[in-house]
Amino acid sequence: MSGYKNTGYEVVIGLEVHVELNTATKIFCNCSTEFGAAPNTHVCPVCSGMPGVLPVLNKGVLQRAVAVGLATNCTITQKCKFDRKNYFYPDLPKAFQTSQLYLPICRNGYLEIATAEGAKKVRIHEIHMEEDAGKLNHEAQSGSTLIDFNRCGVPLLEIVSEPDMTCADDVLAYLEKLKSTLEYLNVSDCKMQEGSMRADVNLSVRRVGDAELGTRTETKNMNSFKAIARAIEYEIFRQIELLEDGGQVLQETRRWDDERGVGYAMRSKENAHDYRYFPEPDLAPINISDEWLEEIRGTIPELPDQKQARYVADYKLSDYDAAQLTRYRKLAEIFESAVQLGAAPKEAANLLIGDCLRLLNAEGKEAADLTFEPENLAELLKLVAAGTINKTTAKAVFELIYADNIDPVAYVKENGLEMVSDDGALDAMIDEVIAANPKSVADYQGGKKAALGFLVGQIMKASKGKADAGKVNAKLREKLD
Amino acid sequence: MIQYETAVALRQACIDGQTTAQAQTEAYLAQIAKYDGVYHCYNTLNEKAAEQAAAVDAKLAAGEIAGPLAGVPVAIKDNLATQEMTTTCSSKILEGFISPYDATVVQKLQAAGAIILGKTNMDEFAMGSTTETSYTGATKNPWNAGHVPGGSSGGSAAAVAAGEAPLALGSDTGGSIRQPCAYCGLTGIKPTYGAVSRYGLLAYGSSLDQIGPMAYTVEDCANLLQVIAGYDEKDSTSTQGLSFDFTNALQNDDLRGKKLGLPKNYLGEGLDPEIEQAVRAACEQLAALGAEIVEFEMPMIEYAVPAYYIIACAEASSNLSRYDGIKYGYHPESFADLEDLYLTARSQGFGPEVKRRIMLGTFALSSGYYDAYYQKALKVRALIKQEFDKAFAEYDAIVSPVAPTTAPKLNESLSDPLAMYLSDIYTVSVNLVGIPAVSLPCGFSAAGLPIGMQLLGRNFAEEGLVNLAQAYQMHTDWHAKRPVLKEAE
């Protein structure tokens, strides 16, 4: 059999991603978008749907939307409008959401992702601007719901892909690429856990060779990339099993419960979705001149793919290393600054990709949260290049730079961490270790090459990690061979 | 008796030291106390009016304020948001609603020193042509209490006609300033769309609504318009760099060189012959002042009413969705769940005409019908605009009747909604294309009811229209007539 994991079925996935833009104010009024305020304290008559109010578009929203479109290879709809999407729900005070249906700001773009089968383009159908709704807090005991309008009117970009993805890996690669790109553009902090990036997964399956698409479901409510991957796996197999059992996939909206590892259908209402879209009469049409478009294009920095290619060419990094470094804008910035200040590129890359990312992951943080100065990293690596400290020490000192932004030169001096490479001192330590470990010596001389590593380790321990590992290795061999 | 004086005269009396703003305000309040029981022009009165007038008197004495509205009482339609009085749109669903902010025009009135007397009655949510759909009861026409004052700004019109205010603000979406002015013998202006900020005007048809002045004379209207017009950064549809200067327009009655168009097909069948006669006589008067009157055809008028109602109702169906019993207004006493809350609040809160228009609008936007109705209406709107653009390439202004009849009797209009919609035939095109129009009195029917005429201009031609109307009013005295009022029993 072929198809997805040999099930005989193909999977077709499209994503609708909502991204909160990082403007200071809401899309149609001057209320602050700052997260975490007490309920209904960032609210005015406009965003709370009072009678008689009118919207005024935040220029920063439009600029960011165009930048995102350009960075994702879209055609910009220079003459566009907003539309009203009408429905009743308590988190929507006007009972319509101002969005764009007929003339979305961007169309027909794509993102390139790396897959096991090579590079692949995921096409973007359209990107449009819209406003977020309020937050509902359900109080099960009193049987009521509390409404907070702080989030109402926060600007969103909705990015709709074509159904070009075929598995969870594709989806994650796409989301990573999208997040990277948006971070580079500095338009959103894209934190799924905080809700500034949300993804709805549209998924269907079909037998390999079928031309028609299967019925698709929409799954919402996933809080992390990992949860999305789990939800996708679950839904793929749920649909396949259903079809194999002779059932039909229902077109429905589903939620994912990551704790219990299950998805379930939401109770949908009949007549749910006749939104009666029509052009918003209260907002003036938008007409982006060619000049303004070029101006915005000029503000777009070097994007991840371009940077990756440049790192490979200029610094001779591997594709993988370059990809890792450029995934996070902050990491790339630190790398470039450090290299400019004299750090060796390969060594800098190793510390950043290996140690720095590991430390971030352990703390559940992101590269954007890094606060240390690239200068300190550069100085650290210069110490290594000059032979002042060894790599073991460098790693340990780096952890302190990461945590407290210490000055490595001063720290090494104050703590006497300089590498020991004096022959006399080394010989003394080596002789002691040889004497203390006769078995290992015998093992090595008997053919076990690995025993040398153990002896080196013992000497490193004795020197509190400061011995010149290369010299130790050479001397041991000299003495024992 | 001040109650039939123009705002200009009131202001002059204060300047001359003959009286004070406070005394004038109290006189109007007394008039309201005496007659509003009969005519029901007001929903709410400003309890602080006299006190606010006294404060303006102090400012006047100190030379801190001047201008044609300083100390002058004004009535405003109850769809303009005010923090100090309720704003109800004459609807049960907004019962008791206190707006957290003031409409921009209200702020402008206050800055100019005007004294707001109260909120006037209207058709519910501005949907109607007679002020009979009001939840608070019908307003009576001061010229004949057995007749309607027109709508939807009927309360504002009746207030001025009955001497219960010298000036009023109304709103006009399909004729709601101009038609009540015609029915009540007043002058009114629907400004160019975008000339006056809509921030704080509770929306009916967002692409059609404008706030405008209603008064005895075009001079009073022009002064009021000058105060309320202008760019507002809170209204994305308002026009930048706009400022009116009516000084020359109000002083010049030489109409030589002006070419006015009279659409032949607007007259004749369907129009009350007395009205046609009055409009033609008005044209002769304008010709006597030097204008050239040319008859021509504007065939698109046949399509204006359906296009208007589809667009207005579609926009209204969306604008009125925010009235849900949760955030403000009428709250049902009991409801089983959220769905029940929505249904109960809206079904008990809205009157039948509002429900009808919401249904019509929702239908026109619904899936499967959007192209045939809403889109179609927008295209017809474009064609109507083309026809007006062509006309204004030829003519400085267009002369037209305001309504096919004089004010109907009470309780005769609501049973046939379609007939009521058709009576808007002369007014709706103006809103569809956004142009300005002045409505002014030009005669009386044999039965003693006022007859009005309209002057239509191209966008931002208010100065030219005011000039034409002023020239006419300098040589006629229809606008000086006042009704004999009925006292409460």
Add this chain to the structure above:
Amino acid sequence: MEIDRKMVEYVAELSKLRLTEPEKELMQQDLSKVLQYMDILNSLPTDEVEPLTHVSGVENVFREDVAQPSFAREKILQNALAAEEGCFKVPQTVE
């Protein structure tokens, strides 16, 4: 165009209006009559015509991204059906 009873009920549902049976009857008649009259628009050829949505010709109206103080919470809640913990309170929503 004729409107049938089902359409009346569908549109009422979309508009969140509860109509009694007699109201539905009357609404069906009124709407049918009005819509029938509106079909006059079909006699105008409009295939080549662009819909006119905004009459003032104004374009590109923006505001700068600068925060202003929001309204006091009490003002926003002052007309509410019910409020609790600084929020509007409604019967529990069905997800």
